[in-house]
Amino acid sequence: MASSSTRLSVASSSSTHPWKYEVFLSFRGEGTCKSFTDHLHEALRRYGINTFIDDQLSSGEQISSALQAIEESRFSIIIFSEHYASSSWCLDELTKILECVKVGGHTAIPVFYNVDPSHVRKQTGSYGVAFARHEQVYRDNMEKVLKWREALTVASGLSGWDSRDRHESKVIKEIVSKIWNELNDASSCNMEALVGMDSHIQNMVSLLCIGSDDVRMVGIWGMAGIGKTTIAEAVYQKICTQFKVVAFFQMLEKITKNDPAVIQMELLSQVFGKAI
Secondary structure, X not given: OOOOOOOOOEOOOOOOOXXXXXXXXXXXXXXXXXXXXXXXXXXXXXXXXXXXXXXHOOOOOOHHHHHHHHHOEEEEEEEEOOOHHHOHHHHHHHHHHHHHHHHOOOEEEEEEOOOOHHHHHHOOOHHHHHHHHHHHHOOOOHHHHHHHHHHHHHHXXXXXXXXXXOOHHHHHHHHHHHHHHHHHHHHHHHHOOEOOHHHHHHHHHHHHOOOOOOOOOOOOOOOOOXXXXXXXXXXXXXXXXXXXXXXXXXXXXXXXOOOHHHHHHHHHHHHHOOOO
């Protein structure tokens, strides 16, 4: 489809992605780590969304590592569960997340997992019980407790999800879709800096005949350096949300050395969102 005469020029406004992680998950392990949080994490990984989760920290690491990961993330998903406020670690994470939101460039998304949002906002119910304990433990540092209270009040007012009386799978699908679409929109904005990209994408999508019953294979031919991989990646980003399972291979011959077994393992790794 792309001939050797095709050329793509990059405008000077294009910029590199500044984030180490795309999503930071803030959660209380008790009650969610083997259920909602685990399922959400796997769904994010399945879509290739680079996610930081606390279990990536070794037992000897301090909260400073988690706080640094927040700074290096584009989004934070805060899973407010019944026991979230009982953890000073979680509350410190929340405070840091809102600091990053205030600075700019960071988005916080609250999820109220089987908890009344008003309990989070007003620190009542299990959150009230947790803060009664915090006020005893930190009675010589009430400023810290007040910061935590303010953070909960602010975060509970952000746009997010209330999981009560809803199917968990649907909530997770909506969250992942929002993150994916926002990341994809940002990537599309970067693609706009590539002169002539729109017409290439439209031509490729037309050739793929998405929705037909047959299997399509479309090749992009041309000399090295004309933008074949760039076009393929742009098309992938545009259409991947229409499929349940997706994978993207770049520079395949260098990664696998044309070994079928290695190619198969790489495909399975992308499909299942983890190393095989």
